[in-house]
Amino acid sequence: MDELLTRITIDPDICHGKPCIRGLRYPVEIMLELLTSGMTMDDILEDYDDLEREDLYAVLAYATRLSQIKRVQAIAA
Numbered sequence: 001m002d003e004l005l006t007r008i009t010i011d012p013d014i015c016h017g018k019p020c021i022r023g024l025r026y027p028v029e030i031m032l033e034l035l036t037s038g039m040t041m042d043d044i045l046e047d048y049d050d051l052e053r054e055d056l057y058a059v060l061a062y063a064t065r066l067s068q069i070k071r072v073q074a075i076a077a
Helices: 028-036 041-047 055-068
Strands: none
Touching: 028 041, 028 055, 041 055
16 A cells, blocks of 8 residues: 555645645545546546556545544534
């Protein structure tokens, strides 16, 4: 998983510092939205020539890592 995560970059000069795939201006959140909308990896790869299958696996690995938190605590309003 760690090797996949090296494909996710964060640069304040690219997409306002949002996590992107290899600095290509494809934010992780957009790729996740495409996947959750029902597009397959093959569909996405067909639409985005410069992406590789491992990039999409890296997006999933990044989302997995973000979800591995110990605890969620509500903030009192």
